[in-house]
Amino acid sequence: MKELKDLYKQMVLIRKFEEKLYELFSKDLLFGTIHACIGQEAVAVGIANALDKSCDIVVSNHRGHGHYIAFSNDVEGLMAEIMGKKTGVVAGRGGSQHLYNNNFYSNGVQGGMVPIANGMALAEKMKKTNAIVICFIGDGTLGQGVVYESMNISSLWSLPIIYVLENNIYAMSTNVKDAVAGDIIHRAKAFNIDAEKLEGNDIEALYRKLAVIVTKVRNSSKPYFMCIDTYRFCGHSKSDSCEYRSREEELSWRDKDPLSLVYAKLPKEMVKKVEKECIERIEGAFRKCQKDLYPVLKNE
Amino acid sequence: MNKQISYLQSINTALRECLKNDERIVVIGEDLRDPYGGAFKVTKGLSTQFPDRVLNTPISEASITGLATGLALRGFRPILEIMFGDFLTLCADQIINHASKFHWMYNQQVEVPLLIRTPMGGGRGYGPTHSQCMEKLFFGVPGLKIIAPSIYHNPGELLKNSLGAKEPTLFIEHKLSYPKILKLKNGDYAKGLSVKRSSDRFETVFISNCNFKNPDVTIISYGYMVEIAEELLLEMSDFEVNIDIVAPSLIKPVLTQEILNSLQSSGRLIIVEEGTLTNGWGAEISSLVAEKGFNYLKSPIKRVAALDLPIANTKTLEDEILPDKENIKQAILEVIE
Numbered sequence: 001m002k003e004l005k006d007l008y009k010q011m012v013l014i015r016k017f018e019e020k021l022y023e024l025f026s027k028d029l030l031f032g033t034i035h036a037c038i039g040q041e042a043v044a045v046g047i048a049n050a051l052d053k054s055c056d057i058v059v060s061n062h063r064g065h066g067h068y069i070a071f072s073n074d075v076e077g078l079m080a081e082i083m084g085k086k087t088g089v090v091a092g093r094g095g096s097q098h099l100y101n102n103n104f105y106s107n108g109v110q111g112g113m114v115p116i117a118n119g120m121a122l123a124e125k126m127k128k129t130n131a132i133v134i135c136f137i138g139d140g141t142l143g144q145g146v147v148y149e150s151m152n153i154s155s156l157w158s159l160p161i162i163y164v165l166e167n168n169i170y171a172m173s174t175n176v177k178d179a180v181a182g183d184i185i186h187r188a189k190a191f192n193i194d195a196e197k198l199e200g201n202d203i204e205a206l207y208r209k210l211a212v213i214v215t216k217v218r219n220s221s222k223p224y225f226m227c228i229d230t231y232r233f234c235g236h237s238k239s240d241s242c243e244y245r246s247r248e249e250e251l252s253w254r255d256k257d258p259l260s261l262v263y264a265k266l267p268k269e270m271v272k273k274v275e276k277e278c279i280e281r282i283e284g285a286f287r288k289c290q291k292d293l294y295p296v297l298k299n300e
Numbered sequence: 301m302n303k304q305i306s307y308l309q310s311i312n313t314a315l316r317e318c319l320k321n322d323e324r325i326v327v328i329g330e331d332l333r334d335p336y337g338g339a340f341k342v343t344k345g346l347s348t349q350f351p352d353r354v355l356n357t358p359i360s361e362a363s364i365t366g367l368a369t370g371l372a373l374r375g376f377r378p379i380l381e382i383m384f385g386d387f388l389t390l391c392a393d394q395i396i397n398h399a400s401k402f403h404w405m406y407n408q409q410v411e412v413p414l415l416i417r418t419p420m421g422g423g424r425g426y427g428p429t430h431s432q433c434m435e436k437l438f439f440g441v442p443g444l445k446i447i448a449p450s451i452y453h454n455p456g457e458l459l460k461n462s463l464g465a466k467e468p469t470l471f472i473e474h475k476l477s478y479p480k481i482l483k484l485k486n487g488d489y490a491k492g493l494s495v496k497r498s499s500d501r502f503e504t505v506f507i508s509n510c511n512f513k514n515p516d517v518t519i520i521s522y523g524y525m526v527e528i529a530e531e532l533l534l535e536m537s538d539f540e541v542n543i544d545i546v547a548p549s550l551i552k553p554v555l556t557q558e559i560l561n562s563l564q565s566s567g568r569l570i571i572v573e574e575g576t577l578t579n580g581w582g583a584e585i586s587s588l589v590a591e592k593g594f595n596y597l598k599s600p601i602k603r604v605a606a607l608d609l610p611i612a613n614t615k616t617l618e619d620e621i622l623p624d625k626e627n628i629k630q631a632i633l634e635v636i637e
Binding site for chain 2: 057089090091093094098100105107108109112113114115116117118119120121122123124126127145146149150152153156
């Protein structure tokens with residue numbers, strides 16, 4: 001089992017990384033857009049640490065910086081990718097939401113990666129590797145038909161896959177109440193997939209729970225669906241000022257900030273040290289990337 | 301090849317050989333397994349012999365296209381059947397935004413050796429949603445290769461040659477060609493027609509009524525339309541126009557040079573396709589020829605294609621809407637005028 005300090009450090013690394021991206025946008029030093037996960041770090045870190053990183057596969061989405069850093073620890077490659085540099089994980093071709101590294105894949109169309117994650121789970125099952133697949137979706141993804149086609153197949157074929165739905169309440173500006181009818185969990189249960197709802201901001205509790213579920217899926221080779229409640233403190237994308245939600249609601253979630261919840265449990269000196277190390281690493285990555293070259297097309 | 305073999309048998313045999321020789325092959329689709337053996341019976345017998353690698357799926361074209369893509373990314377070589385080519389619209393997001401993008405978008409660090417087979421075309425009275433040549437919607441998709449064998453090609457060999465590519469392949473079969481015996485001869489054959497083949501991995505077949513000497517007209521076509529064009533040449537054996545037919549099996553990307561080679565002598569080009577006229581294969585080839593072979597042209601290029609309408613169910617209307625021999629003959633007369 002991972003120590004709380006390690007989990008905290010990973011969450012701080014993700015938080016500081018994305019805060020740095022916002023700073024770079026404000027200084028006009030980044031091109032394009034991002035979808036940050038500030039406030040949702042515990043989900044990414046909880047899952048990544050429950051996995052066997054030597055074989056398991058993570059399939060992510062547009063809001064994937066946290067998933068990527070927690071799974072790969074590759075802050076430098078991601079920074080370079082978002083800055084559009086040749087040294088980025090996919091050499092500037094994908095940017096923030098189209099990443100590949102070893103067993104990590106992300107793409108930018110809602111729900112599009114769900115059947116692909118199924119195919120990967122089938123591949124690992126046929127190869128008898130004992131690996132499982134994590135497929136991250138959001139509450140907004142529930143509007144896509146291919147998600148249900150895919151849950152139907154993974155249940156019928158007993159695929160070792162966990163669908164991790166991060167319910168941050170908003171699909172861009174649309175409240176989950178205005179987009180999802182009925183109970184989310186029932187949607188998975190209708191396909192005879194074991195499903196449960198989890199609280200997403202308490203990393204200790206979440207990580208312990210996820211470790212059990214990962215083992216269960218690995219041993220049973222059966223799909224699992226979890227709906228994890230969380231909240232993004234930032235906007236949907238860089239230019240979103242969150243006019244669709246109240247400041248009161250935001251403040252009530254700030255009390256459950258996954259970082260603050262851990263902060264109180266660790267010695268002050270340690271917290272300061274962790275924060276300092278993360279900032280130094282991110283600043284170092286940024287300085288290095290600034291010197292890196294932009295890619296150009298050769299004759300392909 | 302001495303034994304007479306049909307277009308369908310050729311594909312069925314190739315699938316069986318692939319399953320036998322390569323454990324990475326997985327055949328996926330709707331109603332493929334025995335005793336049904338696929339809507340057009342192309343996969344008949346395969347599930348009996350390879351029960352673990354011939355998989356029946358629910359009617360979920362988008363999901364099974366993604367499923368096959370996931371298998372391809374993780375070391376398998378899936379062969380996906382989409383029951384009717386018309387249903388490729390349901391797979392479009394998976395093909396365009398996923399399978400065809402991954403190799404390049406992920407900086408060539410992954411491969412997607414996915415083969416999607418599907419029957420296209422009309423002539424069987426299946427009406428507006430089961431008769432189209434939907435490949436035209438995919439001609440502009442980077443990263444996707446499109447193969448469309450005719451009965452003058454060896455579809456089974458082409459299928460085998462399509463496997464293991466770094467990027468996905470769309471393999472277009474024609475419903476009317478399935479029962480036809482393949483015509484795989486070289487050299488002179490019936491009524492003064494001669495045939496030759498390129499040595500490419502995806503061969504182009506050339507058919508001529510003048511032994512490729514001094515053609516007056518070049519016809520380029522693919523799939524079932526090649527049969528129509530060849531029949532016309534046979535019927536017109538006393539016709540005094542020298543004609544070369546260029547029939548590529550690789551229809552995307554277009555192999556411009558082999559068109560230009562024939563056009564250099566003929567100076568007249570007719571493009572024949574079964575899909576609708578507007579923004580089709582013919583439009584792309586016309587542009588390429590205008591850019592690279594303009595000086596060869598002695599007359600305006602003619603396109604023969606389906607009318608820009610849905611394909612009607614009743615035979616009289618279907619016949620009017622789809623291109624036929626008479627349309628090709630008319631085009632020949634117009635270009636040599």
